[in-house]
Amino acid sequence: MQRKLWCAAALAAAVAPAQAQVGGAKAFNPDISLILQGTAASSSQDPENYRIDGFAPSGGEVGPAERGFSLGESELTISASIDPYFRGYMTAALTPENEVEVEEAYFQTLALGRGFTLKGGRFLSGIGYQNEIHQHAWDFQDAPLPYKAFLGGRYNDDGVQLRWLAPTDLFVELGAEAGRGRPFPATEESRNGANAASLFAHLGGDVGASTAWRAGLSYLRATPEERSFEDGGVTQSFTGTSELWIADFILKWAPNGNPTQTNFKLQGEVFRSKENGELGYDDGVAPATGDYASRQSGWYLQAVYQFMPRWRAGLRLDRLDRGTVDTAVPLAGPLAVEHDPSRVTAMIDWSGSEFSRLRLQYAEDKSRADATDRQVLVQYIFSLGAHGAHKF
Amino acid sequence: MRFLIVLLLAAAPLRALAALDIFACTPEWGALARELGGERASVYTATNALQDPHHVEARPSLIARARRADLVVCTGAELEVGWLPLVLTQSGNPKIQLGQRGYFEAASAAKLIEVPQRVDRAMGDVHASGNPHLHLDPRNIARVAKALAQRMSVLDAKDASYYLEREVEFQKRWQAVTLRWEREAEPLAGMPIVVYHKDLSYFIAWLGLREVGTLEPKPGLPPSAAHLAELLAGLKQSPAKAVVRSAYSDPRAADWLAHEARLPAVVVPFTVGGTEGAKDLYGLFEDTIVRLKAAAR
Numbered sequence: 001m002q003r004k005l006w007c008a009a010a011l012a013a014a015v016a017p018a019q020a021q022v023g024g025a026k027a028f029n030p031d032i033s034l035i036l037q038g039t040a041a042s043s044s045q046d047p048e049n050y051r052i053d054g055f056a057p058s059g060g061e062v063g064p065a066e067r068g069f070s071l072g073e074s075e076l077t078i079s080a081s082i083d084p085y086f087r088g089y090m091t092a093a094l095t096p097e098n099e100v101e102v103e104e105a106y107f108q109t110l111a112l113g114r115g116f117t118l119k120g121g122r123f124l125s126g127i128g129y130q131n132e133i134h135q136h137a138w139d140f141q142d143a144p145l146p147y148k149a150f151l152g153g154r155y156n157d158d159g160v161q162l163r164w165l166a167p168t169d170l171f172v173e174l175g176a177e178a179g180r181g182r183p184f185p186a187t188e189e190s191r192n193g194a195n196a197a198s199l200f201a202h203l204g205g206d207v208g209a210s211t212a213w214r215a216g217l218s219y220l221r222a223t224p225e226e227r228s229f230e231d232g233g234v235t236q237s238f239t240g241t242s243e244l245w246i247a248d249f250i251l252k253w254a255p256n257g258n259p260t261q262t263n264f265k266l267q268g269e270v271f272r273s274k275e276n277g278e279l280g281y282d283d284g285v286a287p288a289t290g291d292y293a294s295r296q297s298g299w300y301l302q303a304v305y306q307f308m309p310r311w312r313a314g315l316r317l318d319r320l321d322r323g324t325v326d327t328a329v330p331l332a333g334p335l336a337v338e339h340d341p342s343r344v345t346a347m348i349d350w351s352g353s354e355f356s357r358l359r360l361q362y363a364e365d366k367s368r369a370d371a372t373d374r375q376v377l378v379q380y381i382f383s384l385g386a387h388g389a390h391k392f
Numbered sequence: 393m394r395f396l397i398v399l400l401l402a403a404a405p406l407r408a409l410a411a412l413d414i415f416a417c418t419p420e421w422g423a424l425a426r427e428l429g430g431e432r433a434s435v436y437t438a439t440n441a442l443q444d445p446h447h448v449e450a451r452p453s454l455i456a457r458a459r460r461a462d463l464v465v466c467t468g469a470e471l472e473v474g475w476l477p478l479v480l481t482q483s484g485n486p487k488i489q490l491g492q493r494g495y496f497e498a499a500s501a502a503k504l505i506e507v508p509q510r511v512d513r514a515m516g517d518v519h520a521s522g523n524p525h526l527h528l529d530p531r532n533i534a535r536v537a538k539a540l541a542q543r544m545s546v547l548d549a550k551d552a553s554y555y556l557e558r559e560v561e562f563q564k565r566w567q568a569v570t571l572r573w574e575r576e577a578e579p580l581a582g583m584p585i586v587v588y589h590k591d592l593s594y595f596i597a598w599l600g601l602r603e604v605g606t607l608e609p610k611p612g613l614p615p616s617a618a619h620l621a622e623l624l625a626g627l628k629q630s631p632a633k634a635v636v637r638s639a640y641s642d643p644r645a646a647d648w649l650a651h652e653a654r655l656p657a658v659v660v661p662f663t664v665g666g667t668e669g670a671k672d673l674y675g676l677f678e679d680t681i682v683r684l685k686a687a688a689r
């Protein structure tokens with residue numbers, strides 16, 4: 001019942017902003033926007049048995065699009081100034097399984113001054129580049145492999161974030177976060193204090209009128225307890241320290257800074273993960289525990305070119321390196337497989353306007369050690385309501 | 393860490409000893425802020441004349457510049473919705489947030505035209521508050537100048553008389569040239585033109601030109617072959633004098649139509665810096681009128 005009400009409210013709200021902003025009481029309405037998404041996909045391997053061999057399953061929604069027609073997540077975003085000191089923001093995803101998921105729900109300060117901004121609640125972490133970009137604004141339908149393997153697709157914890165922007169012409173931003181440790185690679189614990197913390201630094205600027213760039217370095221530290229997955233009747237769990245470093249960059253080019261006709265975007269990130277602790281193996285017959293140490297890495301590089309108004313083409317390369325996994329305990333599931341996953345993805349998309357996009361995407365996915373998955377999909381992304389601002 | 397410190401030092405600007413640090417969204421407001429602020433204001437202009445003002449990105453460099461600004465001068469009327477809100481919230485600068493004294497919208501001082509009866513995206517990228525390209529009517533520039541000088545004198549109270557005196561001087565000169573332009577542009581009255589986007593509406597309304605079509609089928613949508621063919625057929629029935637586009641827009645469709653309809657294709661600066669002649673606000677209007685008169689003959 002509650003869910004039904006929620007959906008009705010969402011729909012009503014999505015239609016409302018057409019008349020908003022014209023003064024009167026309506027001027028106080030928050031900005032509301034709704035994203036509609038869906039795919040029609042075909043793949044040579046069954047997405048049901050998708051796994052990234054060589055890596056511990058993250059438990060996130062990392063599989064490729066379901067076969068056949070499927071509805072993507074419908075995203076409802078509501079945001080507004082709360083008062084002169086705070087801004088509020090929420091994105092709820094209505095999943096095709098008829099569940100409501102809070103992707104982000106946070107407040108953000110407007111008046112701290114001296115370049116400081118504090119965020120609190122649930123938010124997409126500032127680590128990496130793509131992590132803060134909402135899924136509907138991605139250049140490919142799904143996340144890069146390192147995001148899938150090391151962050152379960154994306155990292156949105158419950159906690160606080162403090163950012164500081166330097167008073168310089170060069171863009172220099174430093175940030176720190178502390179959180180509950182809800183998403184992978186952390187685990188939620190009933191503990192006073194934080195289960196995960198991160199630091200990040202971003203630099204950015206322009207080269208002439210046509211090129212803009214940003215580069216960053218991030219560090220995430222979590223202390224998961226009994227982080228487990230099950231495979232073939234075996235439960236494998238990890239307790240210890242998980243550390244992740246990400247180096248990222250994005251470069252955007254447009255003639256004279258005008259992206260309307262043509263533009264080009266180059267984006268890449270490198271991940272290094274280090275986990276130390278204890279690994280458990282439980283097959284119900286001879287349970288074992290022992291020391292565990294892993295050093296794993298991955299990267300992706302993608303380029304997107306708008307060759308004429310409305311049309312863009314893109315290519316993405318992903319690669320994961322299983323690295324070293326040292327333990328005397330037997331390994332289970334995909335973690336046991338010696339494999340370096342890789343993937344090549346190509347896409348072409350057409351945008352009717354800023355508010356509509358249709359995409360054709362093809363990928364050769366070697367996430368599994370024993371098979372190449374050839375995936376083809378068509379995706380639509382429509383945006384209704386308030387004209388949202390897009391992150392760089 | 394040492395690397396970071398070196399970078400920070402390298403990036404530390406050699407700032408002029410100006411009292412007001414102004415962040416202007418577009419070149420016309422940057423130029424106006426310079427006219428009024430003189431040496432007391434240091435003005436940064438976020439975009440150039442060859443950038444489509446509807447499609448600006450919240451680049452890191454803009455966020456960095458907004459961090460230090462005392463005053464943001466933008467158009468408003470939703471022209472900057474796609475990027476300015478992000479720049480403001482990420483700047484960590486409380487002075488320039490929406491509703492603060494350091495946030496100035498030109499649209500608040502001008503009268504907007506083409507306010508739609510109802511808004512629906514099926515009509516294209518229409519703005520609920522009206523046409524935002526208000527700076528191409530010099531009388532709007534005068535109105536905005538008055539409000540902006542007032543705002544500057546509030547923000548930098550010890551130099552208040554400096555800004556207000558400069559504004560009086562500016563208004564005197566501006567009124568004189570406006571009258572001269574109106575005289576000189578008499579041949580433009582009633583001139584039928586095809587425009588690319590409805591970004592010249594204020595200029596057209598001011599001098600009494602006649603817009604007989606737009607290359608965009610709907611605001612914000614790129615010209616389509618079908619729409620261009622329809623325009624061309626219409627032009628055969630009732631011819632126009634020129635196909636006019638702003639410097640930032642794509643030349644291809646305008647040139648094609650001009651060629652097919654045997655009309656001159658005219659590029660107007662749209663804002664300061666759009667053409668050689670549009671070096672400042674005076675040049676912007678001067679050059680626009682000269683270019684259109686050449687086609688009116």
Ligand SMILES: [Zn+2]
Pocket residue numbers: 446524525589590591
């Ligand atoms: Zn416009």
